Amino acid sequence: MKKRLITLCSTFIFCVGVQAQEFTPKQLEQVKQVRENALNSDLSWQLLESITTEVGPRLPGTENDKKAVAWAVEQFEALGFDKVWTEPATFPHxxxxxxxxxxxxxxxxxxxxxxxxxxxxxxxxxxxxxxxxxxxxxxxxxxxxxxxxxxxxxxxxxxxxxxxxxxxxxxxxxxxxxxxxxxxxxxxxxxxxxxxxxxxxxxxxxxxxxxxxxxxxxxxxxxxxxxxxxxxxxxxxxxxxxxxxxxxxxxGEGTSYNVIGEVTGSEFPNQYVLIGGHLDSWDLGTGALDDGAGVALTMAAAKHIKAVAQPKRSIRVVLFAAEELGLWGAKAYFERHAKSLGNIVAAAESDFGAGLIYGFESNVTANALPIVRAIAKQLAPLNIEYIRANAAHGGPDLIPLRERLNAPIFALHQDGTDYFDYHHTANDTLDKVDPIKLKQNTAAYAVFAMMAANSKNKITNK
Amino acid sequence: MKKRLITLCSTFIFCVGVQAQEFTPKQLEQVKQVRENALNSDLSWQLLESITTEVGPRLPGTENDKKAVAWAVEQFEALGFDKVWTEPATFPHxxxxxxxxxxxxxxxxxxxxxxxxxxxxxxxxxxxxxxxxxxxxxxxxxxxxxxxxxxxxxxxxxxxxxxxxxxxxxxxxxxxxxxxxxxxxxxxxxxxxxxxxxxxxxxxxxxxxxxxxxxxxxxxxxxxxxxxxxxxxxxxxxxxxxxxxxxxxxxGEGTSYNVIGEVTGSEFPNQYVLIGGHLDSWDLGTGALDDGAGVALTMAAAKHIKAVAQPKRSIRVVLFAAEELGLWGAKAYFERHAKSLGNIVAAAESDFGAGLIYGFESNVTANALPIVRAIAKQLAPLNIEYIRANAAHGGPDLIPLRERLNAPIFALHQDGTDYFDYHHTANDTLDKVDPIKLKQNTAAYAVFAMMAANSKNKITNK
Known part of the structure; x- marks a missing residue:
């Protein structure tokens, strides 16, 4: 690893210099602050507890699915997101x-x-x-x-x-x-x-x-x-x-809604980091691991960022509808925004439970790798390794995005060793989520989204 | 522990001498042989697999309960038990x-x-x-x-x-x-x-x-x-x-059957060691831990004994009916045999899953403690500690026995740390039993039953 670092940065000072170009010392201080706040906050747990308890299972088209949409709008608003809106998506009910x-x-x-x-x-x-x-x-x-x-x-x-x-x-x-x-x-x-x-x-x-x-x-x-x-x-x-x-x-055909909460960028409001999960779940469990965790931790991550400093670019938390029945919310979202997909500077979906994140991987142009490395450096204190393959696939709801565009996609790889013990079963309930691990996930998404939104140069596609 | 040994046995030689009075060197050699055979045999696993798979759940009064009775008779006979019979028991169906x-x-x-x-x-x-x-x-x-x-x-x-x-x-x-x-x-x-x-x-x-x-x-x-x-x-x-x-x-009232397989004693056929479990189970799972394991391992234990040497006293494997609904089989058995309960020289039921046996405990007169200590010595190689409290309660089906008589009851204490993860649930299935632990259980019951049946002096009640 040392050898690679030497190859990438001719001297240590030059290497630091490259990163410093992308982020000011003040910004890095704010990243540290957000990371600490997220690690010390119960917010993602509270959101997860709320959606899995107050709403419960969220099969698209059910009364609970409607409640989940209303829940998400209400939570985004209560958390002070700058813009909150819904977009319809149809699916086979x-x-x-x-x-x-x-x-x-x-x-x-x-x-x-x-x-x-x-x-x-x-x-x-x-x-x-x-x-x-x-x-x-x-x-x-x-x-x-x-x-x-x-x-x-x-x-x-x-x-x-x-x-x-x-x-x-x-x-x-x-x-x-x-x-x-x-x-x-x-x-x-x-x-x-x-x-x-x-x-x-x-x-x-x-x-x-x-x-x-x-x-x-x-x-x-x-x-x-x-x-x-x-x-x-x-x-x-x-x-x-x-x-x-x-x-x-x-x-027949049902309709549900993607729910979107935006922290609007101060300099480039149209450019945005997309993070999120899917709001629906199967009907057997309460969708805690799949995907209440992804919903809760990305909502909380954006809130933690906003609480410290408004980012330069926007951060959109997209809670996709009807993922389980065939990515219907994601298809609708990326079709509706087809002409502006170039505005996405980074996209990552959390839809693999809430195990510890062990790896961070990008899928970007070589020009953007210095930014990626700078982010990886801020994820390292969370015990997250930088995976240099630069071939991230992202979560399932990013498939319709990838089909349209080689988007700058990121993966925050979770330990999924026991994910398929619970996946799509009645046993996917709140108690299966570890609150400590959920905090680490939240902190990682917050660091990633904040830095992707604040880099001097825009992260670009392959 | 050393101190206690010195108290109990004035010299080491004398201590060995006491045990040697109860068991001949040849008998102890046979005990060792039975222990080794049981540890190297799949018999208890085969029986457990058979009853949980071929019969499945065994709620008293159901068709499967009848199948279980027929299964037990057939297995006892196939294993060459000297006597095999059933005794009716009624229960609220x-x-x-x-x-x-x-x-x-x-x-x-x-x-x-x-x-x-x-x-x-x-x-x-x-x-x-x-x-x-x-x-x-x-x-x-x-x-x-x-x-x-x-x-x-x-x-x-x-x-x-x-x-x-x-x-x-x-x-x-x-x-x-x-x-x-x-x-x-x-x-x-x-x-x-x-x-x-x-x-x-x-x-x-x-x-x-x-x-x-x-x-x-x-x-x-x-x-x-x-x-x-x-x-x-x-x-x-x-x-x-x-x-x-x-x-x-x-x-209303249903009828099921205790199934009894006896290895008949060569010297004192009327005196007997009673081991067993209950044949019925709840209807949700397949009754592997509760109590297929107890059924299988006590049947196998008696078979391993018989294969090496006919015991002096009889060994009765009693598979009680309708335990789950209120010990109905046990009540019927001890009522029917009320006048001859004094013939029981030792009784132990396995009805606590199939975790490793970690402790051996008696409930006998002081006169019988040298026999108990000799048995404990032969259980030690199975990593079973001698629990000296001499206050064993035995399994649930021995409650009606205890109510009639201070019988010589023994407990082979199993590790039940995770027993109540599965107990009485649909998840009590064969895969929850560890084949290695089942062998240790079988060997322990075989050693115990063989020695209790062969001691020079009869084990007596308190």
Whole structure:
């Protein structure tokens, strides 16, 4: 690391000099102040407690979703943000009414199952069939045509645990496309081992898709212990039949709202740093980790900045609508602002729980790297390492941005080792968030957003 | 400890001499052999896997309960026990059909709730009322008469975690008697924070009672995160109304069966060591920790003994029926055998999960202590400490025995630090048992039962 530093800065003094060009000593003093304030403040915890308790689950289109929008507007205003507004976003409105399942043979026992988002209903009495086990989605795809007639397809793929959640991508394929592939083979329903790293008996919901021209079959996920049980029964030679009962409804197009709070820049109000999370959650838990934490900590970060000094550029906290059902709020936001996306000087979304942030990574032009390094230096006291790859992807709600523009995107990498123990389950509740870690997250977002808004030169795209 | 040894044995040689009187060198060699065999065998795991997978939940009176009885008979016979038989036991047959709950105001959200055993149903659409929070059962008892009219009483007492589970007693009072006390004050339903040490979102069921002359109201328990949520809402000044829906049925008197497998003693067949667990379980999980483990490890322990040498006295593995609903199998067993309880030379029940056994304790006459110390010496290699208090209580199914007789009762104390994370929840599944710890448990029961059956002198009561 020493060697790289020497390569980057021919002398230590020159290196300090580069950073000093971007930030005045007074600004750096203010950054320190904001960092300390955030570490000593309960604000993000109070916001998180409030949204998860007073509102609770926030499935798009529900009464609680409306309450969440009103809550966010009210909180932004109470915190003294300079501008607060909402922007509509439409989405496919889906509701879950009932879900249950049980093994019928060889021995009756309940299965902890959840419907995947978008799943169609079963008949009222449920749907019963023999379970056919596949280890992977690819094995299901390779099954002979019509081989699953009157059967329930079950993909038993188990997600791997990793600090950066890299087990999610391979596992989520079966959630996105499993029901379609099962239906293509004639299955009457689809069931998967949850995209999960926990041994506790929670089923994980999440988005799923149908395909035009392919029969829509109920799409479900079961807990790891239940998948283990099916695996044991089937591998010991039993014919296992299961009854699945899902009652849900497709309510057509719904409308919700992105809620935006802005701390307006004193010199370049149109240029802005975008931070935020998504306001909606799945209906099973109270959306504490996903994504109450992201909502609360980015709101609090901007407030901590404003309390010390109005930034040169604006800071927009964007709380996206209907992320869980397909990034609908983000799509609407970046479409509505398509012509001014160049005004975004930095964007980062917090949507990976509230584990400690361990790494800071950019995705910017080489010209902007001195600014990035200066920010990284101010994040180091929070035990955050500078990841030099300069290839940050950002959170899911930044995907529609990236599709339009190589935007200056940042990642504040959280430790997600246990994130998929709770993700999309009933067990995603306030007590799963560590207040100390939430403070560190808040401080990191505050330092990052403040400095990105205040650098002498504007951070630019690749 | 040295000092005590010197007090007990005037010289080391004399001390060995005392033990040698009770067990021959050959017998001690056989004990060692059994211990090693048990530590190297998967038998208890195979039995546990089988009962939790092939049978699953085993609520007394259900089809699965019958399957469990048949399973136990079949396994005892397959293992070559000398005698296998069943004895009937009646119990109040109760069934759970449906349970759900939700907060209605201030914001609709689901509550993870379970009906306590014996609970009556709500009307079909559930029962709705404002929640009144009490921190303890005593606070509820102290509430003014009729102060809970149309209200739902909620006891928010949180159980403490401890290696020996000593937090259970104080917490379980609210489960046993809460519904009665709530009804006495006019409440329409009773709800309690589960008797639980977990932060995961599982409600814990368990036995509860009504009282003649007191209105029967639905008796329920909610998960710790849900209790936290109610506590936050109520303490922030909200009026919180909740809908509880329980559908259950009192089916009158049911009959199930204790299943007994005996390894018959070669010299004193009528004298016997009683070990065992209970065959039934609650309906939510698959009864792995409670009490599949106790069933499996005591069956396996007796088998390991028989495989090395037929004991002098008999070893009876008693798998009690309907423990969860009120020790009905145990009551029937000790009543049926009331006249021959003096034949029991040692009794121990495993009904506290499958944590490592850390302590061995007796409850015998002073005359028998040399035998106890000799057993303790053979348990020491399993990392089990000799607890000299000589005040063992034994498992719950030994309560009806103790009520009749100061029987020679033994405790093989398990580490129960996390037992009440799972106890009586849907999350009590096979994966929660550690195969290595189960082997240690099996070896300990085998050593204990073998030596208690083979001592020169009969172990006697206090």
């Amino acid at each position: 889906w509701r879950r009414y009932h879900e249950s399942a049980r093994i019928i043979t060889p021995s009756e026992q309940p299965i902890h199952l959840t419907a995947l988002g978008n799943s169609v209903s079963t008949p009222e009495q449920g749907i019963t069939g023999e379970v056919v086990l596949f280890e992977t989605l690819d094995e299901l795809i390779a099954a002979p045509q019509d081989s699953l007639k009157n059967k329930i397809a079950f993909i038993n793929y188990r997600m791997n645990r990793h600090v950066d959640g890299n087990g999610y991508g391979p596992a989520v394929r079966a959630r996105n496309n499993g029901a379609v592939e099962a239906a293509k083979k004639g299955a009457i329903a689809y069931m998967m081992r949850s995209v999960s790293t926990t041994e506790h008996r929670f089923a994980h919901t999440g988005g799923s898709h149908y395909q035009p021209g392919v029969n829509k079959v109920p799409a479900t996920a079961i807990s790891n212990p239940d998948a283990d049980q099916l695996e044991r029964l089937i591998s010991s030679g039993h014919s296992v039949s299961v009854n699945i009962n899902v009652q849900s409804e497709d309510l | 109760w069934r759970r059909y449906h349970e759900s709950a939700r907060i209605i105001t201030p914001s609709e959200q689901p509550i993870h709730l379970t009906a306590l055993g014996n609970s009556v149903s709500t009307p079909e659409q559930g029962i709705t009322g404002e929640v009144v929070l009490f921190e303890t059962l005593d606070e509820l008892i102290a509430a003014p008469q009729d102060s809970l009219k149309n209200k739902i009483a909620f006891i928010n007492y949180r159980m403490n975690r401890h290696v020996d589970g000593n937090g259970y007693g104080p917490a379980v009072r609210a489960r046993n008697n809460g519904a009665v006390e709530a009804a006495k004050k006019g409440a329409i339903a009773y709800m309690m924070r589960s008797v639980s040490t977990t932060e995961h979102r599982f409600a814990h069921t368990g036995g509860s009672h009504y009282q003649p002359g007191v209105n029967k109201v639905p008796a329920t328990a909610i998960s710790n995160p849900d209790a936290d949520q109610l506590e936050r809402l109520i303490s922030s000044g909200h009026s919180v109304s909740v809908n509880i829906n329980v559908q259950s049925e009192d089916l």
